[in-house]
Amino acid sequence: MGSQRAKNPQYTRFYRIRERLSGDFHLLLMAVFLGLATASLLPFLLYRMVTGEYTVAAVNGVTLLLLISAFAYSWVTGRTEGTRRMAVVYLGLACFVLVNVVGHVPYWVYPIVVANFMLVGWRFALIVNISMVVAVTLGAPFFQDASEAITFLGSVIMVGLFSMIFVVNTNFHRDRLSEMVSRDALTGALNRRVLRDDLTDAIARSKRHRHPVAVALLDLDNFKQVNDTQGHEVGDQVLIDLTRIVDSQSRKSDRFYRLGGEEFVLLLDYTDREGAETALGKLSALLRSGLRSPTGPVTVSIGVAIHEPQETWSQWLARADQAMYHAKSEGKDRVVFAD
Incomplete structure (x- = not known):
């Protein structure tokens, strides 16, 4: 059975993909994020096309294409840092356009804030998130009064803080574990x-x-x-x-x-x-x-x-x-x- 699988090109290709992803945490993270983004954006893209909301459909489509391009580049070159930062910046810009230009309710701010902390270092993510939240809060056309804007801002800050603390703590323990399994216990080499x-x-x-x-x-x-x-x-x-x-x-x-x-x-x-x-x-x-x-x-x-x-x-x-x-x-x- 094992030898038959080894001779199967599709199984071999699947095994290589799995081995590649399991050996590169950031590439795996980008693959998971791309899968979730596709599952989230594609239905909205099709719905906006059917209902004639072509501007929103275009934003969703360009976002999806850029994320796919970023992952493809990372897969071919093995470089993920630059593409992850590009994805984070573009997600922030896309959210700003949807809220401040198109006039949509800023539901997408919450998952984007969480995703940004997971995709890049917390310092870079914090800068992008603060810029995005401030721009959305000050320019959003649908807040009835200051209390609504403050409520939105407070909830986003809470989500962002919990996400940042979780990611920083997780990365700390992941780095320690990686250090332990990659070094000789006696010499430290x-x-x-x-x-x-x-x-x-x-x-x-x-x-x-x-x-x-x-x-x-x-x-x-x-x-x-x-x-x-x-x-x-x-x-x-x-x-x-x-x-x-x-x-x-x-x-x-x-x-x-x-x-x-x-x-x-x-x-x-x-x-x-x-x-x-x-x-x-x-x-x-x-x-x-x-x-x-x-x-x-x-x-x-x-x-x-x-x-x-x-x-x-x-x-x-x-x-x-x-x-x-x-x-x-x-x-x-x-x-x-x-x-």
Whole structure:
């Protein structure tokens, strides 16, 4: 049954879509929002067309088309921040037009306020929401007196505050959970769960911006002997110290991972061979002088590979791994480049 599904193109396509959405929270959020927006706007669009309210139908139609275009762009490029902000701004403008120009009751303000906080950061959403609510409140033609405007304003503020508090709290816990599952519990280095995606992203950036990128595989020399003779607590401390030293010497754009055991990976973005030789030569010297166990210094063998065109992330990492084994065979405690 499973093999039949795997051979089914429709099932394979569905699986890829599901995997893509599950791996990108913001893209999933945009997909859900687009689905809800379509289900909400399409019936109104058709109804306004039938009843001859073409201005309102045009606003609904343009809104829907822009949201679909924004999602399509995000799906193709993988960039969501700009398109989410664009969607938020346009939703605010569309709401303003419907209320202040067409003269509709501002029911749409409430879901838009909530959606804005969910789609973008709370600061940007707050600015857009305040601008939209103030513009609607001051310009709406249907408030009979100031008390109606104040009632509307108060209810919108309450909805907005609850939405903002909920989203900020949810994002805080989501970020903490993401941090926990993406980092090694002992050393704090990133784990292999995120390594594949980061290498794939680095390759895509390298192709897009045409800059070099390097990956280094670090392996502690004679680490098993440290564990066997000094105990695992000493070995754990060596791993922690190694991570601390690498982090202290890394740039913000660099990423450090624990591959498993005593093996680590360092991703050096915007780095050619000359830059990698300088950076890793200095790092190797620092590790040589900074890593200690009760029996003496602990050294590290490093294999490095500069990404080559048409090379997959696994081929790239495999070349760094081979270079690391060359470093081991040539006497350890050294940096060796692939090829």
